[in-house]
Amino acid sequence: MAIKKPNAVKRCMGLTCAQPATPEAQQVADEVKLQVEEKEGKKFEVFTAVEFKTQVVAGINYFIKVHVGNEEFLHLQVFKSRPHENKPLSLSSYQSSKTKHDELTYF
Numbered sequence: 001m002a003i004k005k006p007n008a009v010k011r012c013m014g015l016t017c018a019q020p021a022t023p024e025a026q027q028v029a030d031e032v033k034l035q036v037e038e039k040e041g042k043k044f045e046v047f048t049a050v051e052f053k054t055q056v057v058a059g060i061n062y063f064i065k066v067h068v069g070n071e072e073f074l075h076l077q078v079f080k081s082r083p084h085e086n087k088p089l090s091l092s093s094y095q096s097s098k099t100k101h102d103e104l105t106y107f
């Protein structure tokens with residue numbers, strides 16, 4: 001019989017399961033917004049994190065679904081280094097042309 005840890009984080013394919021965006025997830029998205037706008041070549045009036053997943057690596061990878069207006073969404077992959085490394089957040093990758101119902105997966 002397996003013993004269930006009370007504060008264990010539920011994992012889905014190596015990532016935490018999707019959860020509604022928190023203020024921390026919104027802050028991560030906000031910090032890479034300019035990087036995304038530069039890559040897309042446009043400004044986003046709306047940039048609201050709606051859900052996210054995390055993956056522990058040599059730091060944390062955040063996978064964040066962001067609403068950017070109308071029915072358009074982006075999926076962001078953002079790397080946060082360990083605190084002692086004192087590095088800024090880094091946009092690792094992103095996917096555009098996503099919809100509200102597209103599943104947030106590893107990419």
